[in-house]
Amino acid sequence: MKDESSLVVQAQHGSEEAFTELVEAYQTHVYNLCYRMLGETEFAEDASQETFLRAFQHLHRYDHGRPFGTWLLSIAAHYCIDRLRRRRFSFTSMDQDDDGGGLELPDADAPNPELETVRHEQREQMQSFLQQLNAVDRSAIVLRYWHDYSEAEIADTLHLTVSAVKSRLHRARRELGSLWQEEGIRSNQKRRPHESPAF
Numbered sequence: 001m002k003d004e005s006s007l008v009v010q011a012q013h014g015s016e017e018a019f020t021e022l023v024e025a026y027q028t029h030v031y032n033l034c035y036r037m038l039g040e041t042e043f044a045e046d047a048s049q050e051t052f053l054r055a056f057q058h059l060h061r062y063d064h065g066r067p068f069g070t071w072l073l074s075i076a077a078h079y080c081i082d083r084l085r086r087r088r089f090s091f092t093s094m095d096q097d098d099d100g101g102g103l104e105l106p107d108a109d110a111p112n113p114e115l116e117t118v119r120h121e122q123r124e125q126m127q128s129f130l131q132q133l134n135a136v137d138r139s140a141i142v143l144r145y146w147h148d149y150s151e152a153e154i155a156d157t158l159h160l161t162v163s164a165v166k167s168r169l170h171r172a173r174r175e176l177g178s179l180w181q182e183e184g185i186r187s188n189q190k191r192r193p194h195e196s197p198a199f
Contacts, residue, residue: 008068012059019059023052026069029147030076036142037080039131047083051076066156073147074157077139084135129179137172140165 004025010018030051035044054075062071130138139158143149151169155162 004068005064008059008062008064011056012062019056022068026072027052029069030072032146033073033076033142034080036127036130036146037077037135037138038083039127043083047076047080050079054079070149070153070157073143074159077143077157081135081139084138125180125183126176129176129183132179133172133175136160137168137175140168141172141176144169 004022007018007021011022027048031044031048034047034051035041038044038047051072055072058075062068130141133141136158140154143154143157144151149157151162151165154160154165154169158165160168
């Protein structure tokens, strides 16, 4: 990709090619954030498209003193939070056949397919736990642990104070830990005494 700041300037002056390059550079990041927030491939795709549409429409408002990626993910996060607040119910289904849009398929060359299966199940389990968090807490967790944002960057993206971000991350980690622990207890209770943890 060319220099990002020059691409943004070109896009602000009407260059569709420059904006297309920005979309190509950030589409995976935006989609991943939307998927972690909304939990469904179809909703994540719609939210990603809406994010880029809104970014294009409001490109004249972009502040060059702020990283473009942060600005873009801020649009995505706020759109997803609004969607979640309107929906007020979870779309995660235990019998869902969706594999997350093919983003996290096991490596075909993996030497241990059983381990890959366990990891895939753990990712799916974590996704279902994320759906149980408050929308803003979920955004903070996704930005921190999937996008490696600092607390200051999260605060900037979500329009919060750094102390509010710290509080939300602490609360969300505690809630995720409790959910993970409860699931582990449930799984152990379902097993018969002679079964191994893998079954």
